[in-house]
Amino acid sequence: MAVPDALEKDSLFSPFQSITVSVLSAPLFFIATHNVMQIFTAAVPPYHCQSNLTLVPKDPCTRFISLLANDTEPCKQGEREYNLSLYTSTIISEWDLVCEREWMKELAQSIYMAGVLFGAMLYGPLADRFGRRTVILCCLLQIASMGTSAAFSPNFSAYCVFRFMTGMGICGLVINDLGLTMEWVPKKYRPTVSIIQGTCLTLGQLVLAGMAYAITDWRWLQLALSLPFFIFPILIWWVPESYRWLALKKRSQHALWSLNRAARINGEKNGTFITLEMLTHENNENAPRRSSSATPLDLFRTPSMRKITIGLSMSWFSSSFCFFPIAMDIQRFGYSLYLMQVIFGCAELPLRILSTLMAAYVGRRFSVSLFLVFSGVLILCSLAIPADLLLLQMSFTVLAKGFLGASIVCAYLYTAELFPTVLRQTGIGFTNMMMRLGAVVAPLAMMTKAYAPFLPLVIFGTVPILTGLPILWLPETLNSQLMDTVEEVEARHQKATSEKKKELEFGTKL
Known part of the structure; x- marks a missing residue:
């Protein structure tokens, strides 16, 4: 088949492939920061229950009623004091998610993961229908807007909603970013690209550690890790849609334009060896055996x-x-x-x-x-x-x-x-x-x-x-x-x- 072989003569270090891999890998640096962000934004600072007595019980969720009888009572919400020497603010200290509300911390992470799961269900089929590049751009804007909104959440419920929407965008971005990259890279360089993009995902954990160390307030950390996603759509706009997807959707003219653009960037004055007639002929020849929908x-x-x-x-x-x-x-x-x-x-x-x-x-x-x-x-x-x-x-x-x-x-x-x-x-x-x-x-x-x-x-x-x-x-x-x-x-x-x-x-x- 002519179309699948179109890029096999190119190198990974050809200008078009280098720029494409670099641009599509850039957002992956910040993926891990959102996946495990709650390690820091939901860190539990030392705390104890407010009391008029000098002694503090071993259980920080209780306080002494009487020292002589050694009687204690449960601490009510809003009556706990947090040591904020290490973390200026976390969702734990701000919304008092300890003791009887401790389960809400795990709920927040589960809701985020549920959003990621829903994003996988939604954005995979949408990309096969409307194109990889379109979905990537939508997901980047969703992460940017919902992640930023989470930083200004007025309460825990709003925070969970915004995190759910952010998780949806994160998953849609990852699966389509990696898929689009593989479809523009010659087969012999796919493992190398996998190393590059896998390294970007891993380095995101180091980015998170560095930024969390510098920014100890959870709202500012959430904001700092979300704002870059407003910039990435500008970069991704340069990357063309997958020529494979375009050809299978019988958009041969657009596929040919994308291939010739790649060839021009790589310095091939005569374009690719694919012509519009070849693409059209291949589509007509393979139409009976292709799944139309x-x-x-x-x-x-x-x-x-x-x-x-x-x-x-x-x-x-x-x-x-x-x-x-x-x-x-x-x-x-x-x-x-x-x-x-x-x-x-x-x-x-x-x-x-x-x-x-x-x-x-x-x-x-x-x-x-x-x-x-x-x-x-x-x-x-x-x-x-x-x-x-x-x-x-x-x-x-x-x-x-x-x-x-x-x-x-x-x-x-x-x-x-x-x-x-x-x-x-x-x-x-x-x-x-x-x-x-x-x-x-x-x-x-x-x-x-x-x-x-x-x-x-x-x-x-x-x-x-x-x-x-x-x-x-x-x-x-x-x-x-x-x-x-x-x-x-x-x-x-x-x-x-x-x-x-x-x-x-x-x-x-x-």
Whole structure:
């Protein structure tokens, strides 16, 4: 096919590809800052209940009524005093989210994750219908406006609504930003681009630590991390729409303009080797076998698509199910939150680079499976570490989180290559929905601590192992062209099945 091969002669360092990857990667620096922002904006300062008596009970949610009888009573809302020496203001101190209202802190993060989940459901199909670039621009403006509004929230309810809307935009931006980048990059450079964009996502954790250290008021921190998203639409406006999507939508003239623009920027005076006649002929030739109106149901309609969707959904679910509880629970180690955030962020960088190198030279499916299984094994091994060896526990936790992050980076690359163009963003959106569902369900697993302190770690260690192994039965996409239609995916599956049958028959004859 001429269209899929259009960019294969270009280098990643060709001007057009370099600018496109740089511009689309820039917003990713601030994605992690919003995902785990509540580590700092919802940090719990030391507090105690106001009392006329000099002694303070061990339980900060109560106060003494009488020292002689050692009687206490619950502290009412608004009667608590917070030590704001480290944090000038957090949502905890401002809205008194402790003691009987402690659950509201977790509710705020769950509502944000629910917004991310809803964004995956909404913006994947919309991108396949209206274009990747259009949805990216809308999501950037949504993050900017809703994130800024959250900084001026008059109460907790408004804060949760704005965070929900911000989460929707964050997910829509990520899945379409990565998808559009992959569709403009030659296949041999996709792993390199995955390293670049995965590194941007990881460095966002370091950006968050630095800005949180400099800005100790949660409203100003929220504002500082949201305002840059007003600038990014200006940059993204330069990036053209995916020529693959345009060609499949029979907008051949626009696709040709985008390809010729890329060629001119790369210094090719004669344009590309694609002409309008070639695009039109290809559209007419392939029209009978192309899904004219692909829907999310097509993810499950055929055997190969069903196998791909279920397998990837399981891996995405387990990655998030284990990643976010580990990432959000760093306060339990007792060290500075800023230091822990930097350590966790830095530990992920080499593992994410390693994972992408493995994906480039060993294979996508093996890399995703291996890192999921490794993370599960590390979590289970941490159960055997004595409670007093806190540093060793932290080391195992950091490595487990790093392997989960590495698996996520490989999974983004693998998912974008497995799904066909007509369903690529729908597929990425659905698997991301399963990823966010894992983050929403994870607190339920944490509640099992009430029955046995070790039970959450057993669950978080077992799930990635069980979901990582089935990935090995999915197709490998190393050095493969992107599929454009469901029919091409099924043809690949049938070809692979027939080759396996021939190998089995040949082995039986021997």
